[in-house]
Every structure is written in structure tokens, then in C-alpha cells.
Amino acid sequence: xxxxxxxxxxxxxxxxxxxxxxxxxxxxxxxxxxxxxxxxxxxxxxxxxxxxxxxxxxxxxxxxxxxxxxxxxxxxxxxxxxxxxxxxxxxxxxxxxxxxxxxxxxxxxxxxxxxxxxxxxxxxxxxxxxxxxxxxxxxxxxxxxxxxxxxxxxxxxxxxxxxxxxxxxxxxxxxxxxxxxxxxxxxxxxxxxxxxxxxxxxxxxxxxxxxxxxxxxxxxxxxxxxxxxxxxxxxxxxxxxxxxxxxxxxxxxxxxxxxxxxxxxxxxxxxxxxxxxxxxxxxxxxxxxxxxxxxxxxx
Numbered sequence: 433x434x435x436x437x438x439x440x441x442x443x444x445x446x447x448x449x450x451x452x453x454x455x456x457x458x459x460x461x462x463x464x465x466x467x468x469x470x471x472x473x474x475x476x477x478x479x480x481x482x483x484x485x486x487x488x489x490x491x492x493x494x495x496x497x498x499x500x501x502x503x504x505x506x507x508x509x510x511x512x513x514x515x516x517x518x519x520x521x522x523x524x525x526x527x528x529x530x531x532x533x534x535x536x537x538x539x540x541x542x543x544x545x546x547x548x549x550x551x552x553x554x555x556x557x558x559x560x561x562x563x564x565x566x567x568x569x570x571x572x573x574x575x576x577x578x579x580x581x582x583x584x585x586x587x588x589x590x591x592x593x594x595x596x597x598x599x600x601x602x603x604x605x606x607x608x609x610x611x612x613x614x615x616x617x618x619x620x621x622x623x624x625x626x627x628x629x630x631x632x633x634x635x636x637x638x639x640x641x642x643x644x645x646x647x648x649x650x651x652x653x654x655x656x657x658x659x660x661x662x663x664x665x666x667x668x669x670x671x672x673x674x675x676x677x678x679x680x681x682x683x684x685x686x687x688x689x690x691x692x693x694x695x696x697x698x699x700x701x702x703x704x705x706x707x708x709x710x711x712x713x714x715x716x717x718x719x720x721x722x723x724x725x726x727x728x729x730x731x
Contacts, residue, residue: 433632434459436483438468438516439490443584444530447621448489455628459483469507471515478519485632486516487528487624491560495534496692498556505555510562517570526631527567528624531578531645533612535561538696541611545702546578546645554693568645575627575641577620577648577706580699581659584617585728590656591721594663595728598676608657608683612699613649613717616724623648626710641709647701650717657683666722670729 433456439445440460452458459481467473468490491509492498498505513529520527536544537551552558567574583589591614597604630641654662661678668674686695703714 433457433484434481436478436481436486436516438486438488438512442489442491443582443587443589443617444620445489446586447584447617448487448624451621451625452487452628455625455632456484468512469504471507471511474512474515483525485526485528485628486520487628488513488516489530491530491532492556495554495556495695498559499554499692502555502559505559506562509556509559510566513563514566514570517567517572517574520574521570521572524573526573526575526628527570528575528577528628529563529567530620531564531576532557532560533578533580533699533701534696535564535578536696536698538610538698540698541700542698543700543702544647544698546647546705553696556693557696564645573631574643575624575631576645577624577627578645578701579615579620579648580612580701581614581649582617582620583614583724585724590614590659591663591724591728594660595667595672598664598667598674600675601680602675602677603680603682604660604676605682605684605688606657606660607686607689607695608655609685610695610697610699611653611655613651613653613701614659614721615649615717616720618724619650619715619720620648623706623710623712623714626712630710646706646709647703648706649701649703649714650720651703651714652717653700654717655683657681662718662721663725666718666725667729670725672729
């Protein structure tokens with residue numbers, strides 16, 4: 433089986449390359465090998481390589497920059513998934529696509545259910561929602577995993593930024609009224625591999641996994657401020673030399689940290705549907721942070 437993995441050099445894509453190799457040959461073209469912003473280039477690549485499964489981990493994720501580059505954000509987050517889904521639908525093949533908590537309006541304090549009304553607050557969220565709808569309406573066998581607050585041991589993310597700042601400063605101000613579950617890329621890849629093993633298993637077997645939209649995030653919740661404090665608490669316990677202590681992180685409201693794009697205040701995701709379908713219990717976000725820090729801090 434040939435597996436096209438888009439976004440293979442990103443946070444989630446890197447972890448997927450580790451996990452998907454047991455399913456088949458993973459084809460993860462670099463940007464130099466395949467310009468995903470070029471529809472003709474994508475069409476030509478698909479015609480030449482004819483993948484049997486597509487895992488779309490590519491996305492335009494620069495939330496603030498998307499406000500100034502809506503066309504590029506729409507191409508990568510909406511048109512590209514639609515193009516990949518059309519290819520998969522024509523061949524009756526599975527497509528795994530990743531979505532975002534930014535498709536929701538961020539109101540209230542109840543975890544979002546998969547069937548809740550969407551209402552993105554900016555270009556990024558709107559483009560991600562358009563991609564989700566295109567995949568859903570394509571008719572291809574599909575899995576859409578909607579996740580939140582992704583971080584990993586590599587790339588640009590909140591964890592790595594906090595560790596860098598925590599070595600340089602003894603105090604920080606971090607937003608405390610946006611709430612969600614920090615989700616490591618490793619967990620996303622592990623759950624993705626498990627789900628794909630199920631859907632690609634013998635038809636009608638006990639391993640069957642229903643297609644559709646699922647939320648994917650660890651258990652528990654915190655704010656960005658709480659996340660930062662826990663990062664410093666665990667990093668210090670692991671022997672990392674920090675200039676800051678958890679108490680050095682001061683909470684501030686979103687209003688005191690203006691950005692070009694509005695952020696959802698409520699990014700809680702209800703994940704019971706995924707747990708029941710896979711027969712698993714998702715781990716707590718703190719335990720997942722500990723595993724990620726362990727990997728990041730290895731000599």
C-alpha cells in the first residue's frame with residue numbers, strides 16, 4: 433500500500449511518519465518535491481504515484497498571518513482537502529484529514545460536541561471549516577480528527593517557546609481565559625494509526641471503525657497560563673535549568689494580549705465519541721506533557 437502523507441515535515445506529519453510505516457510505504461513529498469499550493473502540481477503527483485490512502489496533515493496554521501493571506505490559507509486548508517477528497521472518492525479510498533477547534537465560536541464553557549454548530553472567528557477557522565465540509569461532502573470513505581492546541585518536541589509551538597523564554601526570563605504574562613487541552617502531535621499520530629488499522633482491516637470484522645468526524649484531545653483542561661505553569665513545574669523537576677518558577681507566570685485576560693485574529697475562549701472538545709468507537713481511554717494532558725518533555729530533554 434502506498435500512503436500519501438502531506439505535511440510530512442510538520443509537527444503531526446513527523447510523528448505520523450513514525451506510526452504509518454507499518455501500514456505501507458509512506459510517501460511524504462517535501463515542499464520542493466510537491467508544491468501543495470499549486471493544484472496542477474498536486475493533480476500531476478497523484479496521477480504519477482496513485483496512492484492507495486491519503487493522510488492530509490498539511491495546513492496553513494499561521495492564524496494571525498491568515499488574516500492577511502486569506503487566498504493561500506483557503507487554498508491549503510479548503511481547496512487542497514477538497515482536491516484530495518475528490519481523488520479518494522473517485523477510487524473509493526480512505527482519506528484521513530485533520531481539523532481544528534477554531535471552527536467553533538469559542539463561547540460558553542461546555543466541551544464542544546461533534547454535532548454542535550460551528551462559527552469560526554477568523555480566516556484560519558473559516559478555511560479549516562470549508563475544508564472539513566468539502567471532505568464530508570465528497571463521498572469518500574473518511575476520517576476527520578478535530579484537535580486543539582497542538583505541540584511537539586520540534587517545530588514552532590507553545591511548549592518550545594515557553595522553555596526558551598523560561599531560560600531567559602524570571603517572569604512572564606500569559607493568557608488565562610482561553611481554555612482547552614494541550615494535545616501532543618505524538619498522541620494524534622498514535623490514535624490515527626490505531627484508527628487506520630481498524631478501517632483498513634477485514635470488512636465486517638470486530639475491528640471496524642465508523643467513518644466520520646471525531647474530536648481528538650487528551651482528557652482534562654487548562655488555560656494557556658496553566659499550561660505554561662505546568663511546563664515549568666515539570667521541566668524544573670526534570671532538571672532543566674530555568675530562570676523562571678511556575679509562580680513567575682502571571683495570568684492576563686485575552687484583552688490584554690491583542691492579536692490580528694480573534695482566538696476562541698472555549699476550546700474544550702468532548703472526545704467520548706472517539707473513545708467509544710476505538711474502545712480506549714484517552715490520557716490526561718499532564719501525563720502527555722511529561723512524556724513529551726522526557727523526549728525533548730533527553731541528552
